[in-house]
Amino acid sequence: MQIHENIDSLRAARAGAGRVAFVPTMGNLHEGHIALMRQAREHADCVIASIFVNRLQFGAGEDFDRYPRTFAADCEKLAAAGVEHLFAPDESVMYPQPQRYHVDPPAEQVSILEGEFRAGHFRGVATVVMKLLNIVRPEVALFGKKDYQQLMVLSNMVRELAMPIEVVPGETVRAEDGLALSSRNGYLSADERARAPLLHHLLAGIRAAVRTGERDFARLQADAMARLSAAGWAPDYVAVRRRLDLQPPVQEDDVLVVLAAAKLGRTRLIDNLEI
Numbered sequence: 001m002q003i004h005e006n007i008d009s010l011r012a013a014r015a016g017a018g019r020v021a022f023v024p025t026m027g028n029l030h031e032g033h034i035a036l037m038r039q040a041r042e043h044a045d046c047v048i049a050s051i052f053v054n055r056l057q058f059g060a061g062e063d064f065d066r067y068p069r070t071f072a073a074d075c076e077k078l079a080a081a082g083v084e085h086l087f088a089p090d091e092s093v094m095y096p097q098p099q100r101y102h103v104d105p106p107a108e109q110v111s112i113l114e115g116e117f118r119a120g121h122f123r124g125v126a127t128v129v130m131k132l133l134n135i136v137r138p139e140v141a142l143f144g145k146k147d148y149q150q151l152m153v154l155s156n157m158v159r160e161l162a163m164p165i166e167v168v169p170g171e172t173v174r175a176e177d178g179l180a181l182s183s184r185n186g187y188l189s190a191d192e193r194a195r196a197p198l199l200h201h202l203l204a205g206i207r208a209a210v211r212t213g214e215r216d217f218a219r220l221q222a223d224a225m226a227r228l229s230a231a232g233w234a235p236d237y238v239a240v241r242r243r244l245d246l247q248p249p250v251q252e253d254d255v256l257v258v259l260a261a262a263k264l265g266r267t268r269l270i271d272n273l274e275i
């Protein structure tokens with residue numbers, strides 16, 4: 001695997017690479033990331049990954065400084081997965097001067113779910129992903145469904161701005177006990193890690209109830225929030241939404257997803273299940 005720390009080097013490699021599939025990450029790689037790399041291989045001659053912990057998408061008081069950085073181990077995993085090129089810029093390459101131009105996702109996205117609790121987050125994500133896509137110029141870009149709203153914001157950005165890129169979603173990879181793999185799981189103490197699958201179990205319960213005809217979403221959401229609180233979590237939201245735009249369902253035949261975010265100790269976890 002070739003590692004490129006600057007844009008010119010990555011672009012020179014990309015020029016002769018044929019059809020490219022791109023998987024952007026923030027590093028600290030786990031099986032969820034590696035599944036995306038393998039899936040990328042099915043779409044292209046060449047897989048390019050990136051590792052960049054993007055300051056722009058972290059709010060004040062969030063975990064930018066302590067976000068896990070495990071570059072050597074990440075490189076071994078990417079090489080073992082057959083990734084050809086890794087773009088690993090530092091901040092002086094991505095942001096040589098304070099970023100003045102931004103991509104602003106629509107208000108109806110930045111005001112709900114993750115957007116409501118992480119002001120500026122999706123602006124930071126959309127801006128860095130636009131910049132990464134302009135640098136790599138892939139035919140295909142892959143994003144995980146674990147970050148469901150991010151996948152939607154970025155799919156819409158690519159479509160509405162007519163970028164010549166196919167966005168491919170990856171299924172969420174989970175631990176055996178149901179917990180969605182996430183770099184932030186590493187923050188959990190042993191006791192918190194043992195309790196963490198509750199988030200997935202509550203979502204699975206809501207999915208089962210809706211599948212058998214339950215339509216009182218407000219009650220399902222409130223029950224799950226109460227159970228999280230009773231188990232010592234601090235929930236931000238549990239929400240049944242339509243997949244189309246993540247707004248509350250209005251019609252009987254809306255296709256749904258249930259999403260949640262909650263803090264366990266200092267660690268904020270998100271998860272979702274398509275219904």
Ligand SMILES: Nc1ncnc2c1ncn2[C@@H]1O[C@H](COP(=O)(O)OP(=O)(O)OP(=O)(O)O)[C@@H](O)[C@H]1O
Binds near residue numbers: 145171172
């Ligand atoms: N469990 C998972 N299954 C599938 N894809 C995943 C999983 N976790 C993350 N991804 C995807 O990997 C890409 C890079 O994500 P990122 O580097 O932020 O990892 P993460 O584990 O989600 O970290 P974080 O703790 O910051 O949420 C994103 O497209 C994300 O949706």
Ligand SMILES: CC(C)(CO)[C@@H](O)C(=O)[O-]
Binds near residue numbers: 052054057128129150
């Ligand atoms: C897409 C992304 C790499 C942009 O920094 C990040 O939000 C992530 O890892 O999901």
Ligand code: BAL
Binds near residue numbers: 026057058147150
């Ligand atoms: N959504 C993945 C990156 C982040 O939480 O900032």
